[in-house]
Amino acid sequence: MLTVQQAVFTVESLISKVQQQKQLIHQLVQENEHLRHENKQLRKENEQLKYRVQELEARTKKNSSNSHLPPSSDRFHTHSSRKPSGNKPGGQEGHQGTTLHQVEHPHHRIVHRVNTCQGCGASLREVKPFKVDVRQVFDLPPVTIEVTQHEREVKSCPHCRCVQQAEFPSYVTNHVQYGPRLTALAVYLHHIQLIPYKRLSDTIEALYQHPISTGTLANMVKRGREALESNMDMIEDALLESNILHVDETSLRMDGKLAWVHVACTSKYTYLASHVSRGKKATDDIGILPRYQGTMMHDGFGTYPKYTQATHALCHAHHLRE
Template structure:
């Protein structure tokens, strides 16, 4: 049997090993906490660096253009401060809707019975005591005009055929008013083709394709070409020419447009 001395020695070694294990276990816990902290810091650094390696902007994400880092600086107003509050100033002449003397439609509203005794008032003439006018737009419906050509045979035997008006070259085509509105919506109001389709369909009940809009714009621009050349000639021969420089962005790059 082992002696008491050897048992005591083994017991001390076991205690030392237990103490060492507890110490190492504590260090492992500390290292794990430190590792988690470093992992969090690493993730945060990666997120920050990703903004510079692959920055998000209005071209590759849902970030609005106003948040682009390289967006053009907002121009400052050149107006001088007047010290006055914004909005209408005292003493200014106000503008309001005015009644017209010859309305397109008149609706008379007369009482049918007495609100006191209930007597019928239909046979009693009324006295005008008030007027109010309402301005509105009537329902818009397209007008389809059919052009028909005829031929007639003269007593001499010759057959004469009439001609379609100028511009009526297809079995079905759009008229000058739709052509003018297309040019106005596109060149003045800057309405995209798809929204212009919706506008013609929903407001005017006129179906039109993107190709149809493109065709009408080309037709309209060809009519304006003589005026364009006249303006160009006037600018070319003018002693003074005014220009405008406008900044913009195209495919993420800054561009300049001179007009």
């Protein structure tokens, strides 16, 4: 039998242990709440990071071939869809090559003569050759700027004293100027081969030993544009009369600012125009789509009437290369 003192001691000991367990339980509950809150925050951050990763992955997979991004934005090389043909590299059997062939009437003829016998030293100048080997070299002629002087006669009629003068060609307008062939070359190299004015100036000086300023080249391009303005009306009319029209826009930087190049084209005609906007205001200002009554192509997957899709990118570059 326990004495009263022992019973009291036992009860107090049990009460102390209960208090300790109670404190421990309270501490564990607090830690559990903290961990649950921390776990909730981590789950939220994890979802945000997953969404961000998906967004970045989708962005890196976009290029000019599967979206409306311009080719200049492509940062990664895409794998070619071409399959191995099994053929050996080079020209295939039956393929017509472009091998040079000798011509019957060359522009120049140079005869390399044998004048002295290397054996005995006798003169061979009067000896006729029993064989002539012929080789032909295709090359560019020496190029240089040629100056053509145009002289216009002015005469006075001895009978009526009326003064008459000849007419200069239509392209001869100044006392000193560049001719139409050099102007056409500058326009071609700048617009078709995309050579900047400074490099174009260096190129012409290197090829023709003639310095020409970038300002002069810019004026040549301006005159070329003015000469082609009449063709723009013809192209615009042809686009408006076509049954199907491909349209698109792509971004570029003009004077350091973002702008847009809009295109409307068929398999034969292409109309390009720049604008600060890509929306309806741009289509209204350019003026082709609001007047177009046919059908426009949408990425090659279908057709849409009128110009309700005018503010969207409607075709890829391969449409323009048809």
